[in-house]
Amino acid sequence: MKNPRPAERLCHATGLLLVLSGLAHLVVFAVDGGPWDGPVSWRKPVTFGLSFGVTLIAITWVTSYLRVGSRLRTALLAVFAADCVLEVGGITLQAWRRVPSHLNMETPFDTAVSMTLAVGGGVLVALLTVFAVASFRHHPAGPAGMPLAVRSGFAILLVALASGAAMIARGVVLTRTGHQEAAYHSTAPLKPLHGVSLHAVLVLPLLAWLLSRTTWSERARWRVVAAAVGCYAAAVAAAGVWAVLTY
DSSP: OOOOOHHHHHHHHHHHHHHHHHHHHHHHHHHHOOOSSSSSSTHHHHHHHHHHHHHHHHHHHHGGGSOOOHHHHHHHHHHHHHHHHHHHHHHHHHHHTTSOSSSOOSSHHHHHHHHHHHHHHHHHHHHHHHHHHHHHHSOOOSSTTHHHHHHHHHHHHHHHHHHHHHHHHHHHHHHHTTOHHHHHHTTGGGHHHHHHHHTHHHHHHHHHHHHHTSSOOHHHHHHHHHHHHHHHHHHHHHHHHHHHHHO
């Protein structure tokens, strides 16, 4: 892997802190107990802390293979890191307050938090879409299989972003029409699709990097990456079918 720059080290450190936050709340769950599922549980600060932390670290690393200006990439990563902290912070705050974080319009404060998280999600979608477009506009750098892994990872990530946006949109509609409880449960069918597709942008490039440390030929490494992309796409497709059947 390339030697990280100061901005990259800051993003890595921020991602690590988010991961540690998720692990700390896993301890809180073990001590405090309560339900794991549902709109009010310690699951959300655990899973969102871990997921956002890992994603921030992954995006910081993977975008180093994109052919974009260093200043633009640094600016985008800074906004992305701040947005990750905002999302995890809002979710964690509401967990400690014992109220739902998303789709919660019960009080003015809860509405403000919920809308902030929704806007923050929109910013995340915009930033990651910019990186995804950049990966297809110019051939990514890296060892054999890395360009395919990066492009495939971002393409699958777009599925995660679309499914996440669909969950929020459906939930908001139900909330606005007076179906608050239904809104909390409406996201369940899309969660597997969202979760599976979210981390391809780390798994596939990481595989390509690990293969670059072997003595295998470039053709063999590319074939392994291509097979992994096919398997990952099949898993996403299966999650998509399940979402359609249960939506």
